[in-house]
Amino acid sequence: MLLVAGVVWAMAGEFSSSLPRAELWRMVREGVAGYTAVKGQEAGELIQASGETWRQLRNGPLFTGGAIVLGGTLALLALFYLLRGQVKLEKPRTGIKILRWNLGERMLHWFVAVLFIILTVTGLTLLYGKAVLLPWLGKAQFAYWAQLAKWLHNISGPLFIAGLVPMILIWFKDNLWRPGIDWAWFKALGGLVGRAHPPAERMNAGEKGWFWLLMTVGALLSITGLLLDLPLFGLERESMQMIHLIHGVSAFLVIAGALGHIYIGTIGTEGALEGMIHGEVDLSWARQHHDLWLEALEKEGRFSLAKSDTRIERPESFFKPEK
Amino acid sequence: MARMKFLCDDERCIECNACVTACKNENEVPWGVNRRRVVTINDGQAGEKSISVACMHCTDPPCAAVCPVDCFYITEDGLVLHDKDICIGCGYCFYACPFGAPQFPQDGAFGVRGKMDKCTFCAGGPEEDNSEEEFKKYGRNRLAEGKLPLCAEMCSTKALLAGDGDIIADIFRDRVVRRADRDEKPATATAPWGWGKAYGDKSS
Numbered sequence: 437m438l439l440v441a442g443v444v445w446a447m448a449g450e451f452s453s454s455l456p457r458a459e460l461w462r463m464v465r466e467g468v469a470g471y472t473a474v475k476g477q478e479a480g481e482l483i484q485a486s487g488e489t490w491r492q493l494r495n496g497p498l499f500t501g502g503a504i505v506l507g508g509t510l511a512l513l514a515l516f517y518l519l520r521g522q523v524k525l526e527k528p529r530t531g532i533k534i535l536r537w538n539l540g541e542r543m544l545h546w547f548v549a550v551l552f553i554i555l556t557v558t559g560l561t562l563l564y565g566k567a568v569l570l571p572w573l574g575k576a577q578f579a580y581w582a583q584l585a586k587w588l589h590n591i592s593g594p595l596f597i598a599g600l601v602p603m604i605l606i607w608f609k610d611n612l613w614r615p616g617i618d619w620a621w622f623k624a625l626g627g628l629v630g631r632a633h634p635p636a637e638r639m640n641a642g643e644k645g646w647f648w649l650l651m652t653v654g655a656l657l658s659i660t661g662l663l664l665d666l667p668l669f670g671l672e673r674e675s676m677q678m679i680h681l682i683h684g685v686s687a688f689l690v691i692a693g694a695l696g697h698i699y700i701g702t703i704g705t706e707g708a709l710e711g712m713i714h715g716e717v718d719l720s721w722a723r724q725h726h727d728l729w730l731e732a733l734e735k736e737g738r739f740s741l742a743k744s745d746t747r748i749e750r751p752e753s754f755f756k757p758e759k
Numbered sequence: 760m761a762r763m764k765f766l767c768d769d770e771r772c773i774e775c776n777a778c779v780t781a782c783k784n785e786n787e788v789p790w791g792v793n794r795r796r797v798v799t800i801n802d803g804q805a806g807e808k809s810i811s812v813a814c815m816h817c818t819d820p821p822c823a824a825v826c827p828v829d830c831f832y833i834t835e836d837g838l839v840l841h842d843k844d845i846c847i848g849c850g851y852c853f854y855a856c857p858f859g860a861p862q863f864p865q866d867g868a869f870g871v872r873g874k875m876d877k878c879t880f881c882a883g884g885p886e887e888d889n890s891e892e893e894f895k896k897y898g899r900n901r902l903a904e905g906k907l908p909l910c911a912e913m914c915s916t917k918a919l920l921a922g923d924g925d926i927i928a929d930i931f932r933d934r935v936v937r938r939a940d941r942d943e944k945p946a947t948a949t950a951p952w953g954w955g956k957a958y959g960d961k962s963s
Contacts, residue, residue, distance in 0.1 A: 483858065
């Protein structure tokens with residue numbers, strides 16, 4: 437083996453020295469830069485080879501993989517809805533309202549949510565618009581929308597990050613992992629399947645999972661987005677290609693998570709959306725879905741089942757509780 | 760129709776940058792944009808080689824493959840041109856292009872890219888041939904006037920050739936044969952620089 441390798445090596449050496457020009461152009465193909473009087477980033481590089489790889493990955497696995505992830509998530513949710521239907525309130529509504537999300541939390545949630553939707557729609561336009569929208573909008577119309585989409589995507593990104601950071605701050609404590617409670621919640625599949633009701637605190641394990649997905653993959657998405665947003669940083673093409681792919685993959689993961697989150701928060705669970713709209717949930721809902729949270733509130737004396745007309749306020753929250 | 764190609768003979772290019780200047784002048788290219796550049800490998804050392812490079816008008820253009828708005832089109836002459844009314848300045852073509860051809864004038868704050876600009880093989884754009892609008896957006900349409908790109912036309916050593924791919928390949932082949940008689944070992948330069956990448960020429 438070694439002998440063969442040695443012979444090949446010697447032959448290769450002889451070959452390259454006998455063909456200095458071939459050696460030179462091989463260097464160029466590998467991206468060795470030369471001198472150029474023209475000013476500009478990477479102007480001295482004659483051939484950049486990574487562009488072809490990026491093209492193949494973007495138009496291939498990212499394009500198809502993303503479609504499978506999003507289509508698959510939607511299909512699973514639809515199937516789940518058909519099989520399980522909405523998770524209904526088991527006890528009738530009491531009419532007693534408990535403050536679950538204060539005004540600041542709700543404003544922050546919807547601020548981030550609206551930006552997320554804008555970013556998703558505009559981002560998907562850049563990857564799938566050519567295949568999906570262009571054929572029926574026509575080139576000129578589609579270009580008009582794509583131009584707007586690019587602009588919206590570029591300015592919504594930094595605003596989204598501006599919303600994500602305070603989210604970490606105000607919901608960090610509620611989302612700390614509590615192995616005993618949270619594993620049990622996952623084992624019982626959150627009560628989504630079957631009739632078991634695993635106990636949960638203010639945030640159940642599913643909500644915590646979504647929170648941490650946003651704070652990790654979502655953070656990666658944000659950072660790569662900023663780098664792509666600002667060509668000012670002077671990153672080379674090879675870095676931008678890699679950053680773009682990371683941005684794409686993390687975007688699909690977060691969008692898939694968001695689809696699940698939207699499903700559970702709206703048609704999937706009776707009485708959940710009203711909490712994020714009006715701030716208050718019904719006592720029956722709180723008892724069914726977040727019993728430990730309710731108990732804790734009661735223990736802290738902020739709420740009494742005996743005097744159950746008392747409204748609960750959450751002064752420990754980041755924002756001032758509303759009246 | 761002919762399949763138009765560029766060919767740069769590195770044995771002849773003397774790095775005078777006249778092609779770069781000619782291009783800028785003929786097409787009135789905006790500041791900061793260079794459709795063509797000359798790169799010298801091993802500059803200042805014995806055996807240095809120079810290549811003049813611009814858009815090579817590839818057979819399977821990566822720029823067009825990744826363009827999210829499909830602004831590229833390929834002419835009957837095999838030229839890869841683009842429509843600036845469609846372009847959104849995303850920069851994807853610049854990421855994908857092996858030759859660094861797409862250029863972006865800065866448009867507004869934070870380094871936001873304007874509409875892409877690149878070599879048109881002096882063939883203008885989708886507007887009416889030699890209209891004022893076409894000139895403003897893409898520069899001169901010399902092909903419509905029956906002329907070849909100015910960079911190649913005025914190359915003093917005829918290192919840069921532009922035209923029907925078959926004809927310029929023949930010229931190059933003829934040169935290679937003569938050079939083989941003259942000095943170097945044969946078969947070291949049977950295919951022009953960049954042709955394998957741009958046109959999928961297996962012989963290079």
